[in-house]
Amino acid sequence: MSRLLSAFLHVLWPVSCPVCGRLGEVLCAECAASLFAPPLPRCLRCGGLFPCPRHPNAPRIRSASPYNEKIKSVILPLKYGGLRAVGQPLGAAMATLWERPDADLLLPVPLHRRSRRGYNQAFEIAQGLSQAWGIEAVDAVRWSRRLPHRAGLNREERQALRPDAFIVPKKLRGLRVVLVDDVCTTGATLTRLAAACESAGVSVVGAYTTANSVEK
Ligand SMILES: [Zn+2]
Ligand SMILES: [Zn+2]
Structure with a gap:
């Protein structure tokens, strides 16, 4: 130009x-x-390395990059700088790393109720993946309620540990979905959301995140 x-x-x-x-x-x-430099995938049942000896048939969490300084240059503006528009091109670029998954729907991890961000960065990324893969992205899941603090975990992780942390709408029953998030830390949020989907009759075929903060 x-x-x-x-x-x-x-x-x-x-x-x-x-x-x-x-x-x-x-x-x-x-x-x-x-x-991007995709690290090893992780198990969507426990967050451990894939293939997982405990969950040999589990779907995997794929990430575009370790959570390093390079990837922070786009994730921090997206999450904390109000740069919402970065999410879609980021997702579209991520989509080139992997084959199109065999799924009906892309399901972003919901924005926490108390967040003041005003937009869900995981949904923005999912929309970029959606355009590239031709799979609809719907911000359909909700966190169920507030929780008291527990030391050592961030708010989403504390809430993700509860079996009833997510509300998965009935209209998703019978669909095959892919979960989307910006950063996977312990994996607790994604593993809990996957479990909530499965118990609501929604089949989870995998998860995709921009970054993965655990490198083993
Ligand atoms: Zn596992
Ligand atoms: Zn540039």
């Missing part, structure tokens, strides 16, 4: 790629791809 055109776009659309700084780009596809 010419410098003049970039400058013109910057006036209309004052954004720049968080990776290379190019004006008029929310996130360049090449920049997104340069951030």
Whole structure:
């Protein structure tokens, strides 16, 4: 893109790629791809390494990158900088890493009720995956209720440990879904959401996250 055109776009659309700084780009596809280095997948039943000796038939959690400084350059603006628009190109770039999953629906981890973000970053990423894979993304699950604090876990992890942490709508019964989140830490949120889906009659075929904070 010419410098003049970039400058013109910057006036209309004052954004720049968080990776290379190019004006008029929310996130360049090449920049997104340069951030990725998929770590080993993890077990969607326990969060351990895949293949899992305890759950040989479990679906897997796939991540585009370890949670390192490079991937933080897009995740932190998306989560804490109000840069909602980064989510979709990030998801679209992630979709090129893997084959299209055999699923009916992409199901993002819901935004916590008390979050002030105003948008669900996991849903933004899911919409990018959705465009690339041609699978509908629906922000359909909800956290069920507030919980008291418990030391050593963040809020979502504390809540994820409860068997009734998620409300999975009945309309999803019988569907095959893929879970989507921005960062997988202990894996507790995804394993609990997968269990909640299964007990609601929803089949979980896998999970995809932008980053994975555990490297074993
Ligand atoms: Zn860029
Ligand atoms: Zn396992």
